[in-house]
Amino acid sequence: MSASASSPRPSPYTNAVLIRRLFGLAWRYRADCLKVLGLQLFLLLLGLSGLSFTGLGIDYIRYVLAQREVIGPVIPFPVGPLGLSLPPSWPPLQVVGLVAGAILSFALLRAVLNFSYTIAVNRLVQERLVVDLRGEIYEKLQRLSFRFFDANTTGSIISRVTGDVQAVRMFVDQVLIQVVIMGISLTIYIAYMARLSVSLTLACLATTPVLWVMSVIFSRHIQPRYAANRQLEEGLIHHFVESIEGAQVTKAFGREPEDRAAFDAKNDAMLRQQQGIFWRVSLFSPAVGFLTRVNIMVLLGYGGWLVIQGQLALGAGLVVFAGLLEQYSGQVNQVATLVNTIQQSLVGARRVFEILDAPIEVAAKPDATAHPRLRGEVRFDNIGFAYDGIDPVLRDIDLHVPAGRCIAILGATGAGKSVLMSLIPRFFDPTQGRLLLDGIDARDLRLDDLRRNIGIVFQESFLFSHTVAANIAFGHPDATREQVERAARIAAAHDFIMALPEGYDTVLGESGKTLSGGQRQRLALARAILLEPPILLLDDPTAAIDSETEHEIFTALDNAISGRTTFLVAHRVSTLRRADEIIVMENGRIVQRGTHDALVRQPGPYLKVARLQLIDAGEWSASPETGGAA
Template sequence: MPESDPKPFTATLSNRAVIRRLFRLTWRYRAGCLKVLLIQLVLLSMGIVGLSFTGVGIDYIRHKVAGVPLSPNPLHLAPPEDWPWPHVLGLLAGLILVLALARALLNYSYFVSVNRLVQQQLVVDLRGRVYDRLQRLSFRFFDANTTGSIITRVTSDVQAVRMFVDQVLIQSVIMVISLTVYVTYMASLSPTLTVACLATTPLLWGISAWFSRKIQPAYAHNRTLVEKMVQRLAESVQGIAVTKGFGREAEDRARFDAANQACYDQQRGIFWRVSLFSPAVGFLTRINMMVLLGYGGWLVIRGELPLGAGLVVFVGLLEQFSGQVNNIATIVNSVQQSLIGARRVFEILDAPVEVRNAPDAVRRPRLTGAVNFERVSFVYQPLPSASGPAAFEDEVEPKPVLHDITLDVQAGQYVAILGPTGAGKSVLMSLIPRFYDPTAGRILIDGIDVRRLHLDDLRRNIGIVFQESFLFSNTVAANIAFGHPEATREQIERAARIAAAHEFITALPQGYDTVLGESGSSLSGGQRQRLAIARAVLLEPAILLLDDPTAAIDSQTEHEIFTALEQAISGRTAFIVAHRLSTLRRADFIIVMEAGRIVQRGTHAELMRVPGPYRRVAQLQLVDPAELQQLATTEEIA
């Protein structure tokens, strides 16, 4: 049953809220949990019966050797008086052996069932849900959270949820059932001895509750340190070329060692406290055994408690009881780790899906590409880090990015966007495929508000080439066909030719079947960009968004690409962020942006005739003396 969309991500969840969520999550796997608990109940029963057989055997031997009369026991086990003693002892030994074998088989079944429940079902399902949520979150979430943080949550934090089900919930239920059975059986043997031996138990629970509260902040801090270490590792791997290029390997190692050492030091503090807690619990349980031997032995000597079916069985039960009580240390340790990890997983599942389909979303499998901005403004409000304690409304001051943008682009027009860094060019284009939604105003495509268009239809009608082209660790053909997996080889090659990529692809060892390294690291920047252009062109989209696609390409290749792109752009609406005059000249019209506003618009010829930022940029790139002279004359007249 899918979980309903949770409340927006705000403050950190309380322990009580996290535990409630964990119980609801576990309820989905109740059949597996019930099977595991039933196996444990059978194992518990078999253990008590085995102890009883041992006690009966000891009393029977005393009866035959010393003439001590057989005492009754809670299970009413009594060998027939007319059986020969070798038969009785052989039968008891055989029954104990059969029980041991059965317990071994059941223990195997228990571990297999637990592994299938928590590893093959819960972990896989939960990791899939977290990944699905990540796919639907807006860019704001990824702006606010580091790669290391997200990877840690999908991997180790999901495992922490598994720890709650396996090492906390199931073990706690088993412990409660076991302790109840043990206490009941011990009380049936001797109520006074039971009270005397278990007098320290309330103290154990109090110490455990105190320790649980004290250790939780340490585990939370440890998660943060591990997250920073993973992020440092990810950055080091991604930036290895820069590190080596500047000869900063030693400094990079020192930074990673510092992050790694911080994790170690903090974990050492946790382990030190846990190491003190566990022996303390064990010491208190040994006090119970001291009381048992003293008081229980006195009862046996007085004849108030049988030796075998009484004291020996009581010793076995108390050992089992103490073992379960000692598990408190493990459970307390596990519960804190699992609560911290589960909270971080739930924070992703609770993060708001800001960009989603409207309930009455309009389906348009094919758009013509007319785009209209109607007084669009956008204020960037960063989300906090998912581990941040504050609500995101109070985390960072809002950052205005776009102001009152009005723009009408007819289907098939080619629009160039020019402006300095931070002018809002990329954000303007990001609003078209709804990577973000405008704060004010609206964007229409073919007269329909993009917020009413179905997201799949909207984005499949838009081809995008980003400033930094990302390629997957797959074949060249698969990368080009990423948005259109059903494309034929002929269609893939045609897109590659349009992007001026066919020639270098065929020169690769396996051509289109060459498997690229991570992020296309085996290719040059220009080659990666051309594959990204081919990927966008293959969709045959109604709208093309090109975010400075020729920045990493030499002038000759740029000329080849734009000559080829003329065919692809023809009949399609195209937005391109560009700074080269050769690219700007090709546009039907140009908009110039500064500080989130459109300050100039027009064709190249129109903008060259008026003083302003466009002409200043053009002057820096003009090399034709005649054209420079013409500009100088125009300036004098002005």
């Protein structure tokens, strides 16, 4: 195998691509971001003003003491920031009170603005970005085909909609905004410090290049570990979801200890992975803190010498410089947290964008034709289908079903029965040939119109945690109670519904598990019947129903099926013989077709199935004229 063939395909989600897209996401909320940045800039200026007035106050006190010959020689009258000068004629106590009042005013204003800043950030990331992004992901999931859900576990999807969206949120409020704030702050701090003393600034910031090198190395080592941690978390969620859904099976086989052991193993693996991450973060943070402390040591040594030499004022010089350096160090200390958050955000963003970028395999064309009501004619024109585009599941299907005909489908597991029916509502599109409805290619119809013309009962009926009436009316929410009850009567569900505690207003448990399999199936039948669609798809609807109930349902369904194109997957001859025509499938192909009476007179798979069932029912007689059929 060549190197090009064996090498893995490069991921389209490089760090540069992810960061660019995250910036694009934040750009949608640029007005809110600018508001947050404006508040933070104002807070920064207030902090610098308070610090400058503190230095001015110290120098004024030194000046007054020098005037009174308390400390050494006379010093010049202090000048504040931007040339601001204190009133020289005021009594010293009044001047000090003015400075203290100004500092207090700055502090109070900062407190108010800090509150406003917190509210603005929360409104941006929690009330807008997170809500919008989750809604966007959910809307995309609604449009993705079954292939996506087959390839991704429930735990993976839940993890992406919850934890990974929060990771994207962290990028906006804890990375993007903080990086901009940090850039502005550090620029102002460095400019202010350089204005006080260029040499002292260069000496104190000599460790900064070392810090950036450490950050790059840390970033490269930590990102793969966060990616692995997300995978472990996804596996843990998946195991948890499966354990809840399969609790009945676990208890039935007494496998609770093994299930708990498997959960503990996944939990411990995730814990060990997190410990590895925390250990590296715990080493990086103190290293950054140590470098910033070195800056303070340089400040006290070299800065103190400059004050002694008279090259730097004590208050407006050294004290203000120390405050600036402390603020600078505080910002730099956030680098460890920032780098850590960036890596978490990039891992989460990659998983979110994988959903948002997932191809929509089944979509309506922009110029799709509107057909609110179809007659129900269906034609499979040389249909072929393969999930992976290589290994065919359906092969050379040519089948014409006139409107109003009932077609039953028989075949072993994996023969392609359910896939064949899934092409009609376009859960998948054929990879070969065309599906025509009323002579129109299904891909040329509006998707919502197409599916409103089709009533479906799946092999495993899913019910929502809502009332019985709401479940029946799911596809027709405007239906009246009379319409709902009529559909339930046709599906032989009305009697057992009325026996429930609150009848049609009874709230079902999760997935309708409080009902029997037969009851769930009858509600699903009622849900399909209520639409009064021209096409009915029944995927083995009587599999979970006893023979007596089956007879009741199909006796009642005769009127519902009449005049509608019906595709019926079934394995019971008692069900199959009701169809106008039966097709038998093997390995994705139609190998037999005809009525029940015709098929039991010719060798083939249908005769084998019919013979076994009819012998058990005592309806088979070995007759040369009939080929053995009763």
